[in-house]
Amino acid sequence: MVILTITEFIGRFHPVLVHLPIGILLLGCFFQLLSSGNRFLTLKPAIPLIYLLGGIGAIFSSITGYLLSQSGDYDGSLVQLHQWMGISVAAISMVVYVLFRIQVKEVYLNVIAVFLILLTALTGHYGGSLTHGSDYISSALKSDGGGKVAIPPVPNVQQAFVYKHMVQPLLQNRCYSCHGSEKQKGKLRLDTKDFILKGGEAGASLVAGNIEESELIKRLLLPPSNEDHMPPKEKPQLTEQEIELLKWWVSEGADFDKKTQDLKQTEKIKSTLLTFQEGAKAATAKKLDLPEKEVSKADAAVIADLKKAGVVVIPVKGNSNYLSASFVTVKASPEVLKLLGGLDKQLVWLNLSNTALSDAQIKSLSSFGALMRINLSRTPITDASADGLVKLKNLQYINLVGTKMTAKGLAKLAGLKELSKVYLYQSGVKKEDQAGLKKLFKKVTLDFGDYTVPILAQDTTEVKPPEAGK
Amino acid sequence: MTRDELNAHRLVKEAQETELRAFTRRHFLKESAMGLGAVAIGSLLASCGLGGKSHNEILYDPAHPLLPKSPPFIGKAKSVIYLHMAGAPSQLELFDFKPELMKMDGQDCPPSLLAGKKFAFITGVPKMLGAQAKFAQHGESRAWVSENLPHFSTMVDEVSFLKACSTDQFNHAPAQLLIHTGSPRLGRPSMGSWATYGLGTENQNLPGFVVLTSGGSFPDAGKSIWGSGFLPSVYQGVQCRSEGDPVLFIKDPHGMSRDLRKASLDAINASNEQEYANYNDPEILSRIAQYEMAYRMQISAPEVMNINDEPQYIHDMYGTQPGKSCFANNVLLARKLVEKGVRFVQLFDWGWDAHGDGPNNSLNIGLKNKCRSTDKPITALLLDLKQRGLLDETLVVWGGEFGRTPMMENRNGVQNPYNGRDHHTEAFTMWMAGGGIKKGYTHGETDEIGYSALSGKVDPFDIQATILNQLGFDHEQFTYPFQGRPFRLTDVAGKVIRDIVA
Incomplete structure (x- = not known):
């Protein structure tokens, strides 16, 4: 742990103190320039006092600034420049105070005032550069702000230095x-x-x-x-x-x-x-979570009707118009499915698991172009449904667990370009067809399930403690 | 008192009262200048907030507290199954393979590992203890798993290991509270409560947050680790039993018909509604909603909670023991519940505290038996979720509340009779699978004896942040106003472990 010396401690007040002389001296200079006209003549008597106070402030700032520079955290040349300019500001303000008291010509005073404004501004700028970095102001104008990439991508990492x-x-x-x-x-x-x-x-x-x-x-x-x-x-x-x-x-x-x-x-x-x-x-670009294009809001009345029927219809995320629908506690009766028709643009996830769905009803879903995930597990659908499913071009996930879908029906889905996962556990697909299907669906994960966990002797036996002690 | 005196007295009193009235009014305004200003600037600042979404937005609808809601972002996981091995399993006998530690077996612990450290039981200089199990690499990811988990070792390519978990609590109850509620002290809502508060649950006939315990005892932190804290009480975990009736007294008593039950519940609800009209306490609405849910649950819960109607091959897969209360039954139940749309299933299995103070608490006997009773069901759970297409949307989390020391425990300076390890906070292993988590990945590593983290160190807040992230929440924005400030699960800490997110 570094213990600050008393001088360094005092030095750290510099960034606070400097603002006093800046403000006071600028005020003095402005009063000086304003009072050369007749309108603000009354300001005149205040000017020498302002210069004096500003000068004293500048002297204290210079002292604390010098102490701070001794800590060595700052770059030499810029600090030197800032230091001498700061000292000049202090000196000039004291000089201008004296000149004012001995009543030199007003023109000279005005010239010095303008010079002092410029000098103060420049000194302040260098001081700011020391604390915040010289690109502090310009970096705010760059669009990428603070989130810039630390390492720009290299063309070939093995060839790079x-x-x-x-x-x-x-x-x-x-x-x-x-x-x-x-x-x-x-x-x-x-x-x-x-x-x-x-x-x-x-x-x-x-x-x-x-x-x-x-x-x-x-x-x-x-x-x-x-x-x-x-x-x-x-x-x-x-x-x-x-x-x-x-x-x-x-x-x-x-x-x-x-x-x-x-x-x-x-x-x-x-x-x-x-x-x-x-x-x-x-x-590593991933499959899309949602269609890129935003969609119009679904009809609130349709959603309300579906909710009344017990269907869970909610946006897939807070501010999206895309919807998910789940039939987890209701049967998919033809009437309810018809209601669903009002959401054919917005629906992206559909869970019809465990419902008494017919192939004809699946066909009625063929206008749901945005659908990405459909769960049809444990529904009585057959190969005939494939003709409807193949029209859902954006499907990524199809769950056909426990359906009567066979290899013949599934083959029709090979044209679905976005497809990445199909679940076929306990479906009509026979063991001998699995290899052929895998060839047909090269980029798709086909999960046929039927996993077993072997029975090991230790699953049902226990390690017994030794009879006596250890 | 003369009449004049009386009049004068009255006048004075009236004048005083008038003055007092004037004074208090002015006084109030004067005194509240700062306060009103603060209120004004507070609302001004709130309107400057990101996306215009107020931190104090309450998602709670007292009349329908569990209706499903959308997360702010697309959640990769719809449900969570959290498998907590209460007592803290030894990472050094399961996942963290340390050949260097084997070489040091039996030597005195170097003082550098003890200086300035506190342990629950170790005092003086303990001996180092090598792994009490053989290790091998498994799967394409070449992850190390010990012989204690022969089934799970076939699943390493499905999970992401967190090898450098850490915590700052070395006693069971506070450490369990920390990992489940975000605070080692009582009173905060548990992770499952936050999840059901934020997302509701899909199936209105079942609770959204179910808790199942096994191992013969409750976790040390008690029911607070599935409590709802300051969230409305409807979000607390519902503890179910895997033996007999899932919930006690769920069946109508003999002679009570379903209609009579309905009529009596209607009467209770009517009187509660009257109570609500009088007091406006939203907890009364929660109570009404809970009565209604209980009525629906009477039909649906026994159906879902009954594992007997599962086919025999599923029972074989999980290694269940129908009719008994055991971890395997709970795991199978967890899968059934998630399939039916339950949001958060929390399992606790007690008995992993292998200190070495007795045979059932030792690394060579007790720990091996715990592994035998959980290895197969957990493996079956992952495979079963996978083949049903549910692992994509179900996050499975496995872990304890802390880890165990590379040193053999010497309680009060005396060697324990069996091989055991003390509580250890600096490094332990957890894993996550499914729900948008990377497959076959290992995050973080420990030093050559598994004492502390070298890289990829994560703490309970990071794990909570990651779980909320998978459910579609930014853990820093997901808050609930309480006692004048917005509270969040991760309080002021936590970073999503992006490296394990697929």
């Missing part, structure tokens, strides 16, 4: 703002090889080959609630993959020049590294 293409961009986007050229919190800079190796107040940031001794890794792994955790918990955090990358890079020697393929890789890190490759996202 580990430091240049992955580690450096990661440090740049997650660490430089406090440990870069402008600011060096904890006396640490991470923007060049030499600085990284030099480390900071807490010691070496890297010990090649030893992640446990490397401060950089240690702090990443601390729980976010720990004060020493990096990045600080209110800043964007590193993902698990990014931390894995750094750990692997350090444990393999923290080399600044080698390519990925030149370093030792376990299977695990290989797959982690692949996530930084271009197109990694596209390769």
Whole structure:
């Protein structure tokens, strides 16, 4: 734990104090300029006092600012510039006070006032750059805000230079703002090889080959609630993959020049590294949860009628017009199914399990183009239903458990492009047809069920304690 | 008193009262300037909230508390089956294979592992204890599972292991409360209560949140771990029995016809409605709804809760013991309930606390027997859900309340008579399957003796956040106003374990 010295403690009041002279001096300058006209002549007597107060404030700000700069968290050149400009502001305001008292020509005073406004603004800007980073204001204009990608995707991860293409961009986007050229919190800079190796107040940031001794890794792994955790918990955090990358890079020697393929890789890190490759996202693209196009709201009266009949009809998520319907406690009578017809655009999930559904009723569902999941388990439907089902082009999931559907009917569904899962436990599909169906449905998981759990001797016996003691 | 004096006295009194009236009115306004301002800014700030959805929105409809509702996001899981092994199973005898620990078997525990740590029973310097079971890799995912779970080892490609779970409670009751209610102290709603509060339940003839216990004893934390806390009481777990009547006194008494039952319930409800008109307490509406549900349950519950009408091959698969109360029966029931649209089924199996203080509490006898009684049913559950197409929409969670030490327990400095391990908070294993969870995946790892997490460390809040995520909720937005602030299951912590989400 670093104990603040008293000077450093006083120095930390600088960011608060500076706003006083800024406000007061600007007010003085404006009064000065305004009172040169006749309308605001009455302001004049107040001006010297304002300059004096502003000057005193500026002197105190300069002193606290100097003390703060001694903590060494800030970049040398920018601090120097800010320091001398701040001192100039203090000096000029005292000078202008004296000039006012000895009553020099008003024109000179006005010129100095304009100069003082500009100088104060510029000094303030540099001060702001020191605390928030020089791209603080401009970054707000960029559309991606804080959520920018830490590591831009590399074309081929094995051919990439580990430091240049992955580690450096990661440090740049997650660490430089406090440990870069402008600011060096904890006396640490991470923007060049030499600085990284030099480390900071807490010691070496890297010990090649030893992640446990490397401060950089240690702090990443601390729980976010720990004060020493990096990045600080209110800043964007590193993902698990990014931390894995750094750990692997350090444990393999923290080399600044080698390519990925030149370093030792376990299977695990290989797959982690692949996530930084271009197109990694596209390769894992999942099936849609909902149709891309939004749909008009369903007729509230139809929903109310269905609810009255006991059908569970709810939106699939809070603000969606797409609906799911479940017949878990009702029989699907033809009348109720007819009601369902009013929802043919909105219905995406339909559960008709355990209802006395007929093939003809399935055919009446063929206009439900949005349907993605349909559960027909334990209904008396047969192969004839396949003709209706094949028209539901967006189906991803069909549950045919306990139906009379056979391989012949199922084959008709091969044209459904979105299909990913079909459940056929206890259906009419015979064992000998399973292999053929699997060939027909290459991209679909066909689950024929009939799983058994073997009977082992130990399932029904117990381990007995030895007779006497141990 | 003369007449004048009396009049004067009255005048003074009237003047005082008038002044007092004026004073209190001004006083009130003056004093409440800050308060009213705060109220105003509160509502202003609320309107700046994300998506315009107020944190204090109450999803509770007292007259129809369990009607199904949509989650804010698409939920991958519609139901949850949570298998809690009460007492905390030893990760080192089941999933966390540590050859290094075998080498240290019988040696004194290095002081670095003991410095500054607190244990429930270990005092002094205990001996290290290697795994009391043989391990092998299984499935395409090459996950390590011990010989204690021969059936489950065939299922590793269906589940995501969480190898680096941690908690901060090393006693059973608070640790169980923490993992089920988000707080080690009493009074918070359980996970199942939150789920039924947020989603209702599809089947209005059955409770939305069912609790089944086995192992001969209740979990240490008692019924509070399925309590509804500050949520309306209708969302508390309904404990059912797997032996005899599922709910006590569910059958009408002899001589009571169904019509008479209906008539008497109508009369009770009518008087309750009158009570509600007088007091406006929403709990009365909940009570009316519960009477109505109870009436419907009289028909539907015995039907669903009766495992006898399941075919013999299903009984063989689960290894049930019809007529008895056991874990296997509960697991089969859980599958039946989920199939009928029950939202959350919570199983507790007691007896996993292998300290080594007796044969039934040892790693070589008691733990092995617990494994034998649960291995087959759990495997059957996963396979049965899978073949019915239900595993896609049912999240299955397995775990205890904490883990066990790599050291052999020495109670009060004396070696226990049997091989056992003490409570351990820093690393233990849980797994999840189905409901949009990755298949054949392992998240997190522990150090070479399984003492603490190296990577992928998760805590109970992360697990809760992940379960709510699979049900379609953002755990940070899903709140209930109580005592002046919005409360959530994960309180102020929790991060969804994105790595195990498919």
